[in-house]
Amino acid sequence: MTTVIEHLSHLIRIPSNSAVSNRPVVEYAARVLQAAGWSTRELPYHDSANVEKVNFIAAPPGQSAEQRDVDLVLMCHTDTVPYAADWADALNPILSNGQLHGCGSCDVKGFLACVLTAVSAAEPAKIIDGLRIVLTAEEEIGCIGASHLVAGNVLRPRRIVIGEPTSLHPARAGKGYCLAEVTVTGKEAHSAHPEQGVSAIFHAARLIAAIESLAARLAEEKNSFFHPAWTTLNIGTIHGGTAKNIVPGLCTFELEWRPIPGQSADAVLESVTTLVTELAGVHQNFHAEVHPLRQQPGFETPADAPLVRTVESLSERPAVSIPFGSEASIFSTLAEEIIVFGPGNMRTAHSRRECVPLAELDAAVSILGNLIQER
Ligand SMILES: [Zn+2]
Numbered sequence: 078m079t080t081v082i083e084h085l086s087h088l089i090r091i092p093s094n095s096a097v098s099n100r101p102v103v104e105y106a107a108r109v110l111q112a113a114g115w116s117t118r119e120l121p122y123h124d125s126a127n128v129e130k131v132n133f134i135a136a137p138p139g140q141s142a143e144q145r146d147v148d149l150v151l152m153c154h155t156d157t158v159p160y161a162a163d164w165a166d167a168l169n170p171i172l173s174n175g176q177l178h179g180c181g182s183c184d185v186k187g188f189l190a191c192v193l194t195a196v197s198a199a200e201p202a203k204i205i206d207g208l209r210i211v212l213t214a215e216e217e218i219g220c221i222g223a224s225h226l227v228a229g230n231v232l233r234p235r236r237i238v239i240g241e242p243t244s245l246h247p248a249r250a251g252k253g254y255c256l257a258e259v260t261v262t263g264k265e266a267h268s269a270h271p272e273q274g275v276s277a278i279f280h281a282a283r284l285i286a287a288i289e290s291l292a293a294r295l296a297e298e299k300n301s302f303f304h305p306a307w308t309t310l311n312i313g314t315i316h317g318g319t320a321k322n323i324v325p326g327l328c329t330f331e332l333e334w335r336p337i338p339g340q341s342a343d344a345v346l347e348s349v350t351t352l353v354t355e356l357a358g359v360h361q362n363f364h365a366e367v368h369p370l371r372q373q374p375g376f377e378t379p380a381d382a383p384l385v386r387t388v389e390s391l392s393e394r395p396a397v398s399i400p401f402g403s404e405a406s407i408f409s410t411l412a413e414e415i416i417v418f419g420p421g422n423m424r425t426a427h428s429r430r431e432c433v434p435l436a437e438l439d440a441a442v443s444i445l446g447n448l449i450q451e452r
Contacts (some may be wrong), residue, residue, distance in 0.1 A: 078196060081438045082177060084109070085190035085431040086170040089179035097127070099155040099214045102189075106155075110135045114201060116240060118142035118329060122214075122225055128203035130214035134223050134232065137196075137204040146233045148207030150412075151445065152404065153188050153240030153419075154216030154223075157181040164429040165394070168295045176432040183421025185432040188240030188441065190193045191420060195445040203450040209234065216404060223404040227411065236384050236414045238448070239405050242421035245437055245444070247396040249416050250302050250377040252309075254402035255342050256370040257349070259284070261317075262384075264363070265326035274324030275362040276315045281328035285312060287352045288332065295345070300337040301399045302377070310334040310345065311344055332367075335402075338375035374404060376409035376414045384414040392418075399423075 091101045093404040104368075120132040136142040158181045160167040167180040177187075191208060191289045213233065214222035241248075261281040266274025300307040310332070317328030334345045345393060347366050356364045378385055385396050396416075401423055405415050420437035 078413050079109070079194070081190050081194040081442050082172075082435065084193050085177060085182065085307065085433070088186040088190055089170040089181055090168050091159050093155060093181065094159040095156040095215050095218045095371070096126070096159070098129050098131075099111050100129060100131050102155040103212055104124070105133045106189065106193060106275065107133065107135070109197060111115060112209065113197050113314035114138035114144050115196070119227065120226070122162055122230065124215065124221070130156055130222060132214060132226050133212040135210040137208055138201045140182060140206070142209070145231065147209050149205065149236045149238070150209045150211050150232065150234040151192050151238050151240070151449070152213065153185045153403065154213045156215055156217050156374060157184065157186075157360070158217050158427050161429060163246050167329065167429070175435050177435060177438070178432040179357065180431060182431050183242040183374050183433040184417070184426035184431065185240045185242065185418065185419060187242070187421050187438060188419035189446055191438055191441040192240070194442045195449060196440070198446060199450050200235045202329055205449060205451055208449050213404065220337040220373070220407050223407040227407055234408075234412050237405075237408055238384075238388075238410075239403055239417045240419040241399070241401070241403050241417045242423045242426060242433070243399065243417055245392045245418070245420060245440055246394045247385055247416045247418050248399040249380065249382070249385045249391065249396045250338055250398040251375055251403055251417065252303060252337055252400065253342050253375040253406050255336060255345065255372050257332045257346060258289045258368045259330050259332055259349070261328045261365045261369065263326050263364075265322040270321040274326070276324050277328040278325045280356070280360065280363050280365065281315070281317060281330065283356055283363070284352060287314065287332070287356065288349060291345070291348055291352065298337070298340065300339065303337060306337070307344065308334055308336045308340055322404050328367070336375050340375070342372040342374040352372060373406035374409060375394065376405045376415055378414050378416060382414045386417055387448070388418060390445065391447050392440070
């Protein structure tokens with residue numbers, strides 16, 4: 078039987094950054110699952126560059142991959158972030174000091190290798206009713222594959238385990254991720270005659286100062302399971318103006334916020350829109366537009382949910398919250414219980430330090446094996 082290290086080494090060798098088709102990763106998983114008697118279903122679509130991407134559902138022997146209402150989904154994405162051109166061994170798995178190194182080793186081919194190993198080793202008669210394995214495309218560029226799955230209404234799981242590196246802690250809560258572009262428009266003029274123009278940069282500065290005050294107000298609503306415990310907000314880029322002696326006619330900036338669970342993904346957006354309206358009432362010729370780009374809410378499964386308790390006990394690790402975005406946001410409204418779980422530490426991911434401890438791979442195979450079989 079293929080070992081978890083062999084599965085993971087195969088997967089790392091498959092180029093899979095979000096821009097290329099994920100079909101080779103899906104086909105690798107499909108071959109392993111079909112050999113174990115599973116039925117599989119592909120849900121292909123074309124991305125914005127017309128490249129084929131594939132979401133994938135697999136059902137255990139005797140169960141149908143077409144069924145919508147299911148019990149437990151083990152889910153992970155099939156894409157990786159692009160790696161640095163001078164990382165020669167990105168697709169060449171290397172074992173050293175008890176770790177397997179390579180692009181995707183922990184984010185998140187490690188989890189996939191553990192799922193494939195656990196499924197191959199499971200006794201078909203013992204596999205729980207309503208188990209599904211789901212693979213998605215384009216997670217790293219905005220959970221696009223997962224959004225297709227939800228929009229298509231093809232699956233309604235009661236419980237979901239989403240694979241991401243959590244050092245084997247069940248993560249039962251995560252902040253959301255939201256992004257907007259703000260465009261402030263003024264009117265260009267010779268800077269010797271500012272009275273003939275409207276400075277988009279002065280107006281943007283007023284709005285940004287008001288947004289900073291909003292950030293301070295957001296810190297008053299706390300969820301103590303997180304550090305920091307509130308919705309954080311950042312303006313990460315700003316562009317405006319064309320020359321030092323021209324009153325700027327345009328200024329744009331990117332506004333990002335990470336809402337705590339329970340706070341609507343729209344709450345900050347509505348507050349910023351209100352600030353724009355208020356400033357327009359006070360300052361003549363103030364004009365700004367807020368364009369939402371991403372609206373993903375946070376998620377939180379109760380501490381005493383059976384899925385959380387079971388994985389805590391199997392992994393012998395307490396539940397945690399995660400500071401990074403995941404597909405849990407997309408599925409949070411569908412499933413009763415949702416956790417994020419997997420071998421490796423996200424602190425190594427998205428870098429050439431990426432690796433996964435072999436001991437955690439073995440432990441994850443055993444934990445998942447327990448989870449998918451009647452005990
Ligand atoms: Zn990931």
